[in-house]
Amino acid sequence: MTPYSIRAAVIASLAQLTGCAAGEISDSDVLIDNLGVDSLIIVNLLVAIEDRLDIQLPDGCEGSFVNIRTVGQLVHGFVTSLGASTSEHEPPRVKPVAP
Amino acid sequence: VNRAAPNTTWRPLFVVGTGRCGSTLFSDMIRMHPLILSVSEWFTVLGERSAAEDAPTDAGAFWRLLTIPTPDVAELVERYPALPELKISAAVKSGAASRTVAPILLIPLPHLADDSIEALYELREHIRRHRAGRLAEWHASALSFLARRQGKTTWLERSGGSLAYVDSLNRSWPNARYIHLYRDGVECAKSMYGHPYFRVRVARAIARAPVAIQECLERRIPVEQFGAYWSAVVLRGLGVLKKIAREDVLHVNYSELVRDPGRVLRRVQRFLDGSIEAEDWVARAVTLVRPPGSRVDTYTPATTDGLRRVCKIGMREIARLEAERERGTDPSHTILA
Numbered sequence: 001m002t003p004y005s006i007r008a009a010v011i012a013s014l015a016q017l018t019g020c021a022a023g024e025i026s027d028s029d030v031l032i033d034n035l036g037v038d039s040l041i042i043v044n045l046l047v048a049i050e051d052r053l054d055i056q057l058p059d060g061c062e063g064s065f066v067n068i069r070t071v072g073q074l075v076h077g078f079v080t081s082l083g084a085s086t087s088e089h090e091p092p093r094v095k096p097v098a099p
Numbered sequence: 100v101n102r103a104a105p106n107t108t109w110r111p112l113f114v115v116g117t118g119r120c121g122s123t124l125f126s127d128m129i130r131m132h133p134l135i136l137s138v139s140e141w142f143t144v145l146g147e148r149s150a151a152e153d154a155p156t157d158a159g160a161f162w163r164l165l166t167i168p169t170p171d172v173a174e175l176v177e178r179y180p181a182l183p184e185l186k187i188s189a190a191v192k193s194g195a196a197s198r199t200v201a202p203i204l205l206i207p208l209p210h211l212a213d214d215s216i217e218a219l220y221e222l223r224e225h226i227r228r229h230r231a232g233r234l235a236e237w238h239a240s241a242l243s244f245l246a247r248r249q250g251k252t253t254w255l256e257r258s259g260g261s262l263a264y265v266d267s268l269n270r271s272w273p274n275a276r277y278i279h280l281y282r283d284g285v286e287c288a289k290s291m292y293g294h295p296y297f298r299v300r301v302a303r304a305i306a307r308a309p310v311a312i313q314e315c316l317e318r319r320i321p322v323e324q325f326g327a328y329w330s331a332v333v334l335r336g337l338g339v340l341k342k343i344a345r346e347d348v349l350h351v352n353y354s355e356l357v358r359d360p361g362r363v364l365r366r367v368q369r370f371l372d373g374s375i376e377a378e379d380w381v382a383r384a385v386t387l388v389r390p391p392g393s394r395v396d397t398y399t400p401a402t403t404d405g406l407r408r409v410c411k412i413g414m415r416e417i418a419r420l421e422a423e424r425e426r427g428t429d430p431s432h433t434i435l436a
Contacts, residue, residue, distance in 0.1 A: 039331035040304050043412050047327075060419050062412050063341075066334045 001053065001082060007075045013048040014071065017041050027072030039066050049078060057081055109253040111239060111275040112371070113268055115340075117332045117413075118260030118297055119290035120282040121353035123184075126257040128364065128384035130210070133377060136246035136254040139210045140184065141238070143296075144172055144202035148264040153271035156234040158226050164234075165222070165241070166201035171299070173198035174312045176205060179295055184259075188215055211249055221248060235271040253372075260300065262336035269339055275347075278367065279340060281417055282353035284333070284410030285403065288326040289396075301328045322402060326409035333413030337420070350420050360385040 015022035018035045031037035037045075042065050050056055061081040068074050114129075116122045129137035142151050146169050156164075168176070176185065177198040186209035191200055201219065208215035225244045231237050246254040255278075261268065268275060291297035295316060302315035305324060340348050349370040356363045364381045398406070 036307055038304075038307065039335045040327055043327045043330040043334065043409060046412050047409055059415050062330075063334055063338055063416055066338050 001055070003075075003079045006049075006053070006078050006082060009049055009052040010045075010071075010075050010078055013045050013052060014074075017044055017048065025071055027070065027075065029071045030069060031071065031074065035071070042066060042068075053082075055082065111272040112253075112255040112278070113261065113265075113272075113275055114255060114257035114278045114280060115262040115265050115268070115336065116260070116280040116282075117262050117284075117287050117329050117336070118300075119287045119294065120280050121356065122257050122259060122280045124387060125278075125280055125351070125353075125356065127387055128360075129255055129257075129367075131384050131387075132251075132371075132380050134252045135371060136211065136242070136249055136251040138207055138242055138245070138254055138256045140206040140258050141203070141242070141256050142258040142261060142264075144168075144205050144207065146172075147258070147261075148267050150234075150238075151261075151264055151267040151271060153233055153235040155232060156237055158229070158231075158237075161231075161234065161237040161241075162223065162226055165203050166219075168198065168200065168202050168205075171312060172202055172205070175295060175299070176200065178312070178316075182295070186210055190216060208245075211245060218245065218248065239272070255371075260297070260332070263300075263332045265336050266339045269343065276349075276370075277340060277343065277347065278349045278351055278370065279336075280351045280353055280356075281333075281420075284326060284329045284413050284417075285406045288322060288329045288406055288410060289398065291325045291329070292322045297325070297328075301325055304328055304331070321405075322398065323405045323409050326406040327412075330409055330411075330413035333416055337416050350424070352421070357388050357391075360388050 011022050011025050014020070014025055014035065014037070018037060018041065020035055025035065029035055046057060046062060046065065058081055061077075064081075065074070065077055068077055114122055114125060123139070126137050126139050129135055145164055150164065175182075177196075179185075180197050184206055186206050187197070187200055187204060188209050191204050203222075204215055204219060208218050212218045222241060222244060226237070226241065229237075229240050229244075231240055242254040242256065246252065262279070265277070268277075291301065298320070299312055299315040301320060301324060302318050303310050305320065305328075310318075349367065351363060351367065361381055364384055368377055368381065396403075
């Protein structure tokens with residue numbers, strides 16, 4: 001499991017739970033202000049991430065997700081909780097080149 | 100019982116929980132205490148969070164808060180006049196349509212006094228004479244007045260589901276103490292599913308909007324979402340309680356309370372006021388525990404499994420609390436030992 005796969009799972013789950021398009025969710029989005037993510041959605045997100053990645057989050061990490069502010073911090077929280085290797089780099093994001 | 104002088108150092112004390120967690124039984128037990136007034140559903144009938152959040156308030160506004168039902172309360176009372184939580188006296192019922200009854204005559208005052216209307220009039224006089232500028236002062240003054248009226252020295256308030264707005268309680272009464280009552284999340288969620296008050300709460304939490312009550316009651320909400328709501332309340336509520344001084348929060352497990360009430364109530368007694376000996380109270384209060392009745396579980400194993408999955412998020416947080424107690428880092432547990 002890499003930070004990249006965790007990020008993809010978080011974004012896909014957020015999109016499903018909030019009704020926002022995955023492509024429109026960015027790391028700088030504020031969870032409550034931009035996406036309407038409250039503690040009820042966080043609980044559903046934790047369950048969805050476990051399902052999607054077929055993992056069990058470590059005991060005791062749940063409470064730390066409630067006061068997270070942005071999508072980027074949320075992704076970082078999952079990466080840290082799951083102890084994903086940070087040495088694996090995300091695939092380069094290639095900007096589409098205008099024809 | 101060593102009767103103490105009126106307790107001038109009493110700090111506000113709230114029993115908080117997720118709702119459907121056994122706090123009514125606990126409240127009834129405290130009601131038998133010789134010195135402590137046990138107030139039920141004060142904030143529930145007055146508007147929950149909005150009534151618990153401090154704000155500049157004069158006597159007239161406070162009186163209106165106590166006596167004019169919110170639209171939500173009026174509608175729920177009209178739709179469900181037979182809800183077991185409602186304690187409207189016959190005299191009140193005969194004199195007014197249910198939706199116009201003063202909120203504190205619905206549950207809190209009838210629990211405290213047989214003459215609830217008289218108590219309301221006396222409270223009005225107290226409010227007229229009293230000077231306060233903020234809502235939190237008014238609440239505390241009214242509850243202290245009712246305690247004295249009933250021959251008690253102190254008070255404790257318990258509203259079902261108040262863990263959801265314990266942050267408001269904490270802002271309004273920064274010196275408050277808390278008894279947190281908790282119970283298995285699956286059991287709570289199943290019970291919430293069948294209760295109109297929690298159906299409204301959960302529907303609104305999902306919609307993230309003040310949906311009309313009728314619409315809330317008509318929505319088909321999977322029971323798993325009641326489990327998710329329960330977990331969310333636990334996560335947020337415990338997040339607040341963790342920031343409060345450890346000696347000011349007592350965590351009580353409902354299943355321990357019914358399994359070994361004497362032991363748990365002695366622990367509660369020490370937390371309430373260690374200087375008061377009330378062994379008689381413990382002896383009488385334990386008699387309120389009844390053996391569990393046989394109940395048919397109508398949920399399929401798959402549904403219960405789904406509930407367990409969402410409730411485990413909150414249950415893990417509770418397991419951490421219990422682990423702290425086992426390690427002896429919970430001060431209330433240390434006192435007991």
